[in-house]
């Protein structure tokens with residue numbers, strides 16, 4: 033039996049579409065026990081109790097990579113990361129399965145090896161890399177292989193996730209994007225992306241507010257998130273430093289350096305339809321961890 037804890041992740045972070053991501057201190061914890069045959073689950077809906085469960089798919093992918101046969105599995109899932117909300121719940125399942133298979137079979141694969149295997153399943157290293165490694169990452173894929181750099185963030189940087197009651201599938205959120213973008217929109221994002229990384233490291237509030245902007249995805253996805261504009265206006269009026277969509281949405285993300293402004297937000301968010309939950313989430317710096325073996 034092995035137990036793996038994997039953090040939530042926020043991807044994109046404004047201009048870093050499909051590249052930037054940061055691990056957040058909200059976790060899925062999964063235990064895996066190999067059994068002679070079949071699959072059994074505790075702690076997840078019947079609909080997810082199949083061989084298509086992403087933790088099983090990833091477990092199998094690592095067994096294949098190791099040249100070992102797939103065993104039966106008993107999997108216990110404690111999922112605190114909300115599903116289909118743009119907080120990396122799929123990536124967390126994939127990483128958990130991959131980490132568990134590796135841990136139970138000699139731990140011969142590094143986290144970068146696991147990232148490559150995981151990326152072949154989902155193709156979103158912006159969630160997978162921080163889920164595995166922790167902290168803030170920028171990732172790219174070349175010839176199917178992911179490459180990742182880790183960045184520091186200012187120790188006082190904090191995230192506040194505004195999570196609505198409704199789900200938004202990543203598939204739908206990607207369909208909303210144009211097939212092509214203008215040269216000027218590409219330059220808009222590239223120029224902000226580099227500036228944002230340094231501003232996050234330095235804790236430069238004014239620059240973060242300017243650079244956490246985007247023309248590649250947020251203008252197209254805002255319409256899919258009911259009350260997006262009202263929530264943004266309220267968060268900024270209450271005093272958060274900057275605001276973006278978390279991953280493919282619908283969670284919206286506030287960046288700040290203190291929690292003073294949150295009290296007013298919590299008091300007023302109920303004025304906006306959607307049952308928005310306000311969750312303060314520090315950065316996770318550890319990434320996926322084996323917590324029991």
Ligand code: HSE
Nearest residue numbers: 043050156202279280
């Ligand atoms: N970068 C991805 C997107 C994250 O925004 O579609 C979702 O996994």
